Amino acid sequence: VAPPPESFNFARHLLDANAARGAKPAYVDDVGVLGYDALADGVRRVAAALQALGLRREERVLLLMHDCAHWPQAFLGCLYAGVVPVAVNTMLPASDYAYMLQHSRAQAALVSAALLPTLQSALASAPHEVGALVVSRGDAGALPANAHDFDALLAAHAPAVAPASTCADDPAFWLYSSGSTGRPKGTVHSHANLYWTAELYAKPVLALRESDVCFSAAKLFFAYGLGNALTFPLAVGATTILMAERPTPDAVFRRWTGQTPVQAGAFRPTVFFGAPTGYAGMLASPNLPARSEVALRLCSSAGEALPRDIGDRFTARFGAEIIDGIGSTEMLHIFLSNRPGDVRYGTTGKPVPGYTVELRDEAGRVIDGADQIGDLFIDGPSAALMYWGNREKSRDTFRGCWTKSGDKYVRDADGYYIYAGRGDDMLKVSGQYVSPFEVESTLMQHPSVLEAAVIGVADEQGLTRAKAYVVLKDAGLADDAFADELRQFVKSRLAPHKYPRLVEFVAELPKTATGKIQRFRLREQAQA
Numbered sequence: 001v002a003p004p005p006e007s008f009n010f011a012r013h014l015l016d017a018n019a020a021r022g023a024k025p026a027y028v029d030d031v032g033v034l035g036y037d038a039l040a041d042g043v044r045r046v047a048a049a050l051q052a053l054g055l056r057r058e059e060r061v062l063l064l065m066h067d068c069a070h071w072p073q074a075f076l077g078c079l080y081a082g083v084v085p086v087a088v089n090t091m092l093p094a095s096d097y098a099y100m101l102q103h104s105r106a107q108a109a110l111v112s113a114a115l116l117p118t119l120q121s122a123l124a125s126a127p128h129e130v131g132a133l134v135v136s137r138g139d140a141g142a143l144p145a146n147a148h149d150f151d152a153l154l155a156a157h158a159p160a161v162a163p164a165s166t167c168a169d170d171p172a173f174w175l176y177s178s179g180s181t182g183r184p185k186g187t188v189h190s191h192a193n194l195y196w197t198a199e200l201y202a203k204p205v206l207a208l209r210e211s212d213v214c215f216s217a218a219k220l221f222f223a224y225g226l227g228n229a230l231t232f233p234l235a236v237g238a239t240t241i242l243m244a245e246r247p248t249p250d251a252v253f254r255r256w257t258g259q260t261p262v263q264a265g266a267f268r269p270t271v272f273f274g275a276p277t278g279y280a281g282m283l284a285s286p287n288l289p290a291r292s293e294v295a296l297r298l299c300s301s302a303g304e305a306l307p308r309d310i311g312d313r314f315t316a317r318f319g320a321e322i323i324d325g326i327g328s329t330e331m332l333h334i335f336l337s338n339r340p341g342d343v344r345y346g347t348t349g350k351p352v353p354g355y356t357v358e359l360r361d362e363a364g365r366v367i368d369g370a371d372q373i374g375d376l377f378i379d380g381p382s383a384a385l386m387y388w389g390n391r392e393k394s395r396d397t398f399r400g401c402w403t404k405s406g407d408k409y410v411r412d413a414d415g416y417y418i419y420a421g422r423g424d425d426m427l428k429v430s431g432q433y434v435s436p437f438e439v440e441s442t443l444m445q446h447p448s449v450l451e452a453a454v455i456g457v458a459d460e461q462g463l464t465r466a467k468a469y470v471v472l473k474d475a476g477l478a479d480d481a482f483a484d485e486l487r488q489f490v491k492s493r494l495a496p497h498k499y500p501r502l503v504e505f506v507a508e509l510p511k512t513a514t515g516k517i518q519r520f521r522l523r524e525q526a527q528a
């Protein structure tokens with residue numbers, strides 16, 4: 001694959017690639033259809049509007065929006081103007097946004113009307129540099145003083161005539177990535193990185209086509225969702241379904257079967273991108289559609305390892321394969337994957353051509369043989385430039401051309417890679433990272449909790465759930481209702497996916513002589 005030219009703007013690259021598509025639908029969201037020509041017009045108007053608001057190249061803008069057709073216009077409009085969008089998870093508490101605004105020094109925020117109150121409490125709680133707000137899909141007549149309605153702002157600005165003269169290696173956007181300890185890390189990606197994920201994965205491995213209708217349960221603010229619903233479909237001129245609501249089985253089924261008012265029986269997805277927990281939930285649903293009701297030809301899974309049984313049952317039902325792969329926020333998308341026509345359920349497949357993968361032992365030596373567990377390292381052109389303002393963690397993760405993934409893997413004698421857990425304490429729950437330390441320290445903020453330890457346990461489907469072992473100050477309080485209170489307590493303070501589904505009250509936690517909690521003992525106990 002030819003590298004992008006040195007002078008390269010990814011938004012311009014996509015607009016050029018789709019210049020002849022006219023009114024072909026690029027996006028179908030909850031309220032309407034956006035054609036390729038209207039997408040290009042919107043991108044150029046966002047760029048012009050940002051410049052008029054005083055935004056300069058390389059300045060950051062917070063992008064806190066539910067999935068809708070404004071999202072790709074906002075994201076690509078920033079890139080077109082050389083402004084750097086910081087796309088953030090829409091489910092976080094205000095305190096996380098307050099940190100991200102300070103850390104990124106965002107000069108403006110693009111926000112869904114439904115998320116404006118949370119953003120405003122973040123803005124009120126800490127110093128920031130946000131000068132302007134652009135509000136998507138709200139009541140244009142009821143906006144705060146420094147806020148602009150998205151559609152009205154675009155209507156007021158003629159499309160920018162030319163993109164910012166960015167280089168392939170210039171910072172294009174950030175995504176925050178979380179670790180087991182410390183603040184989320186601002187992962188800085190270049191214009192070229194987006195190009196590489198499309199050229200190395202979407203086109204040759206998934207073989208996405210112009211005629212495809214793509215639909216991703218993973219939202220656009222995730223690296224996985226960004227590729228699935230923006231980079232990949234726009235790189236091949238396909239159509240993408242976007243939905244603002246949570247990807248419950250019923251919400252997904254409505255789109256698969258074309259039943260939303262906007263789809264009106266058409267635009268049934270041919271390619272679906274999900275995560276194992278979502279596939280398991282759909283297979284268990286009484287409303288699972290029949291094969292004849294859907295148009296799926298290919299599915300993708302990432303976020304956590306796909307249990308073999310889920311893959312087998314899904315393919316038996318729909319005929320379509322689920323292509324399981326692993327990517328990371330740091331590598332931007334999938335670097336190790338099964339292939340259509342060569343799927344081995346229970347494995348993550350083989351390295352994606354263009355990426356080199358190594359397993360290393362504890363001394364850092366490369367493991368050549370089969371069936372030995374090692375730490376996964378990746379060399380590939382879509383690796384992030386750095387974690388912003390975090391030299392120590394950048395040096396630990398980005399080691400020359402290699403990126404440390406933090407995952408452990410085994411390669412079998414046929415060269416297929418099999419997931420073997422995390423190298424750190426992080427849990428992957430429903431495809432999203434959960435730090436046990438963050439959950440433990442939140443539980444310990446409850447006045448009745450003395451100590452807590454959180455581990456991952458496999459449910460009956462082989463999917464990871466967070467389980468909290470809790471020592472109470474007054475053991476007499478321990479009952480189901482109090483376990484529920486603790487779940488709600490965590491839910492009200494952290495992003496919703498982080499609360500422990502399982503809570504067990506114990507008299508004490510296993511500890512070393514020096515008082516360190518022995519989580520491995522709890523893991524052994526949970527497996528027994």
Ligand code: 3SK
Pocket residue numbers: 222223224225302303304325326327328329332333334431
């Ligand atoms: O979770 C994954 O495997 C993944 C896949 C693609 C992009 C980003 C991530 C984290």
